[in-house]
Amino acid sequence: MSTVLITGATSGIGRALALDYAGPGMRLLLVGRDEARLEEVAGLCRARGAEVVAGRLDLREREATAAWIAGQDAAHAIDLAIACAGIVSGTSAARPVESEEALRAVLAIDLMGVVNTIEPTLAAMRPRRRGHVAMVGSLAGLRGFPSSPAYSMAKAAVHAYAEGIRPALRREGIAVSLIAPGFVRTPLNEAVVAPRPLEMDAARAARIIRRGLDGRRAMISFPLVLYLGLRLLALMPARLGDLLLDRPGVDVPETTERERR
Numbered sequence: 001m002s003t004v005l006i007t008g009a010t011s012g013i014g015r016a017l018a019l020d021y022a023g024p025g026m027r028l029l030l031v032g033r034d035e036a037r038l039e040e041v042a043g044l045c046r047a048r049g050a051e052v053v054a055g056r057l058d059l060r061e062r063e064a065t066a067a068w069i070a071g072q073d074a075a076h077a078i079d080l081a082i083a084c085a086g087i088v089s090g091t092s093a094a095r096p097v098e099s100e101e102a103l104r105a106v107l108a109i110d111l112m113g114v115v116n117t118i119e120p121t122l123a124a125m126r127p128r129r130r131g132h133v134a135m136v137g138s139l140a141g142l143r144g145f146p147s148s149p150a151y152s153m154a155k156a157a158v159h160a161y162a163e164g165i166r167p168a169l170r171r172e173g174i175a176v177s178l179i180a181p182g183f184v185r186t187p188l189n190e191a192v193v194a195p196r197p198l199e200m201d202a203a204r205a206a207r208i209i210r211r212g213l214d215g216r217r218a219m220i221s222f223p224l225v226l227y228l229g230l231r232l233l234a235l236m237p238a239r240l241g242d243l244l245l246d247r248p249g250v251d252v253p254e255t256t257e258r259e260r261r
């Protein structure tokens with residue numbers, strides 16, 4: 001029996017990953033906040049033959065998250081943890097600068113929510129010297145996007161954290177995978193007005209991610225053309241990069257989520 005923890009399992013990519021992993025011999029620890037959507041995905045995964053534990057958690061709550069993960073791991077050792085939960089927020093011509101509240105909400109969930117998931121998981125995995133953790137960043141983490149500066153900041157920090165901890169953990173027998181998707185059709189970007197080149201559906205993104213995770217790949221970024229394009233853009237003179245990314249018609253709505261204090 002393999003035990004896989006997935007945060008953000010109630011929607012989009014996390015939900016598609018849960019369905020992809022669901023099958024006989026799998027124990028899924030599915031985390032989200034929306035009770036109805038959590039029960040729905042848990043039911044679908046059980047129907048596919050998986051054993052499911054549904055955890056209704058707000059990942060901004062560090063202690064509650066750590067206690068739940070430690071409790072689940074004590075019952076059944078977690079083999080793979082995928083920190084997928086996240087939100088987006090950004091700017092528009094009418095709102096060129098993000099509010100202090102939106103910026104902090106993005107950092108609280110997209111950065112600290114990941115840390116709150118990964119830290120207790122590693123605390124459980126390190127003594128047994130095995131396991132695999134994966135963090136969902138974004139191609140928007142490869143270069144600051146004027147349409148979503150805080151989101152880019154949080155994702156760049158997740159990338160740096162995953163890369164930074166990877167070598168030492170590998171020596172301890174624990175794999176770290178960084179996942180950097182391009183555009184995926186999910187509720188996250190439903191209200192975003194922007195060109196979304198090479199957008200794919202969540203099921204396809206989940207298959208690509210699963211294949212990369214099965215191979216314990218350090219970096220799972222897709223689509224390749226967009227990934228290479230953004231790497232190139234990051235190497236360009238800063239002002240040229242700014243010009244290419246500063247698109248006047250783009251509107252990324254401000255999040256209504258807030259930091260917990």
Ligand SMILES: NC(=O)c1ccc[n+]([C@@H]2O[C@H](COP(=O)([O-])OP(=O)(O)OC[C@H]3O[C@@H](n4cnc5c(N)ncnc54)[C@H](OP(=O)(O)O)[C@@H]3O)[C@@H](O)[C@H]2O)c1
Pocket residue numbers: 007008009010011012013014031032033034035037057058059060084085086087109113136137138139180181182183184185186187188189
């Ligand atoms: N879609 C894209 O184009 C794209 C591209 C690159 C990277 N990504 C990244 O992929 C990940 C998944 O995105 P998605 O597109 O699948 O988004 P989504 O459909 O909006 O799903 C987001 C998930 O995160 C959960 N979540 C948000 N805040 C949470 C919190 N405080 N505590 C616990 N769970 C929380 C949501 O749970 P509830 O709804 O139950 O609250 C939901 O399950 C995110 O990290 C996102 O940044 C997405």
